[in-house]
Amino acid sequence: MVKDDMENRTGKTYVEFKAVKYRSQVVAGENYLTKVHMGGSSYLHLKVFQYLSCNGGKISKCDVQEDHRKEDPLVSF
Template identity: 70%
Template sequence: MSETANVWISSNLNSYGHIRCVVSHHCWLFLDLVTMADIPGGFTETRNATEEIQKICDQVTCQVEDKTKKKYVEFRAVKYRSQVVAGVNYLVKVNVGGCSYLHLKVFQNLPCYGGEIVLRGVQEDHHEEDPIVPF
């Protein structure tokens, strides 16, 4: 005998940030709210750079200078996005003096694999207002 499940989704969230669903009259189902940014494989929204992001940028400064054939007196992380993969990809907006910005793609391996930080790409000629998009 099959029973049809009636599903109702409340338009209100409970105090834990969950959606309450009724699956038939016998059980409740709580679903976590998830945005694309919270799903492994998706990039987060743009965030202000932290001390940790600056430390990551400091570790790839020489690689960036080699790739761009320039020396930077200023190299300050301003904004970033991250993507959880088998490690973490970072897209970072870096101020390199005045109104000049670079966009970096940096990969940080999982700690169990050494936590190595590797520069994967550099985009030059960006401005403060340019969005950080995957490249």
């Protein structure tokens, strides 16, 4: 759901874009912290917020960190 937005934000095109790990936190919606494999040894960490379904369930892209590796811990940023 967020691949196009991340490509626009980073200025890169990803052949592979597969979530391999995530954590979530329920607030006035749900925060997701996700590790995304982009092929080879390249990973992104994404922070995404999704509004509650009673508020439309819209996804809001919050932040991205590039240049991560598979073994990097998935921590909040």
